[in-house]
Amino acid sequence: ASPGWDSAFLIPQYTTDANPGLRSVEDLKLEEHWNLFVRPDSDGKAGLVTCVLGWECEVINRKQVYGYGLQEVIKLIIPSTYQELNTAILSAFDKREPILFYYWGPEVVPTRLNEQYGGFYRLKEPDYSDECWDHLAAVDEAQDVTQACSYPDRQPAIVVRSELRETAPEAVAFLEKWRLSDESIHALLARFSETDDAYSDVAAWWLYNSDEWKSWVAEGIADKVLAGVAQDFDTSREVD
Structure with a gap:
């Protein structure tokens, strides 16, 4: 994160x-x-x-x-x-x-x-x-109050139950690779602000227009994800 x-x-x-x-x-x-x-x-x-x-x-x-x-x-x-x-x-x-x-x-x-x-x-x-x-x-x-200071800058963390490493190691491996850059966060927020699309549509737009997430998944999975998303998202829609 x-x-x-x-x-x-x-x-x-x-x-x-x-x-x-x-x-x-x-x-x-x-x-x-x-x-x-x-x-x-x-x-x-x-x-x-x-x-x-x-x-x-x-x-x-x-x-x-x-x-x-x-x-x-x-x-x-x-x-x-x-x-x-x-x-x-x-x-x-x-x-x-x-x-x-x-x-x-x-x-x-x-x-x-x-x-x-x-x-x-x-x-x-x-x-x-x-x-x-x-x-x-x-x-x-x-x-x-006698002193004050800035809020702490946040360091988001992904937390799972410890036994998940044994029961779902593939899921843990995916989450360990998960990194969402500031650029992607701002791109997602900007898209949502400019279009007022549903969250799911904004997420689908990002999947189609970013390669960042493809390193999180095993080889060949990205194409399957995009094919699945295409069933519910208009991939021909013009991207600003």
Whole structure:
């Protein structure tokens, strides 16, 4: 599986380009920077469009704001739903407005931002450490947080029952070869975003347009897979 960034505070790349001094959460303490993100609903502070109400990341982000000492210059704008979060971000990018927001990846919205809007910039945060993360988890109230750090970058793992090595060694051999590159992940997400196809159709499209997966299977299997998929997928459909 592919490593990748998990969660972070982000700004549009066009905002980054126009403000060369804004590269980190620490830089947000300067009025010239936090003032870029003042909104009608942010009470004269920078509005941070944060994680969805009730999600664990909403709690963590609030603690991070206090841990970074940003509570005096940032107001958290909390979306009620996943759709509301996405709409707020895409609307700002459509208008090329500055926006300070939280997101995670890989995901469809960051892929769209890269493909259609020139991308985004991940603000530098203090490096993750187990000690810091344990502190964030242990403290109940955000105002009591004394340190904060970035989310850990994820290292996805494939996990199976140990006896599978004996009962299905071929399956284990396949899973040990399974590696999905960042390029393929973003290609799949972009295809889904651009076409709104069903997941199965996007997967079939990828099988037909990538050689990456063919090294996961034994010789001759790839042709059988493609022949089987062809029964349910229009292989003549034009590929963008």
